[in-house]
Amino acid sequence: MKWLPQIKTSEVMHFQEQPLDPSFFSEGSEDFRNKAKHICQYCAKPFTCHSKLLRHVRVHTGEKPFQCDVCSKSFNQKETLKIHSARQHNIFIL
Numbered sequence: 001m002k003w004l005p006q007i008k009t010s011e012v013m014h015f016q017e018q019p020l021d022p023s024f025f026s027e028g029s030e031d032f033r034n035k036a037k038h039i040c041q042y043c044a045k046p047f048t049c050h051s052k053l054l055r056h057v058r059v060h061t062g063e064k065p066f067q068c069d070v071c072s073k074s075f076n077q078k079e080t081l082k083i084h085s086a087r088q089h090n091i092f093i094l
Ligand SMILES: [Zn+2]
Pocket: 040, 041, 042, 043, 044, 045, 056, 057, 060
C-alpha cells in the first residue's frame, strides 16, 4: 500500500477531531432532511426521491454492500472501498 501516507495512530486520532468540510454535511442540513422522505431500511440513509432510494438499496441486497458515498461505486469488501476512497477522493475511512 505505497499510496497510504505514513501516519501514526496519534495522528489518526488528531485527524478524526478535525472539523470536516461543511459541504460534507450538506445532506444532513435541515432543508435536506425535510425533503428526504425516503429512508433506507438498512442503513437509515435519507433520500429525496424514491428512485434514488431503490438504487441505493441494491448496495445492501446485492453482492457489493459497501458503497462509496462520493461516487456511489460499490465494492464487495470494506477494505476495497477504503482503498478506493483514499485513492480517488482523499477520504480516509477509519
Ligand atoms: Zn442503505
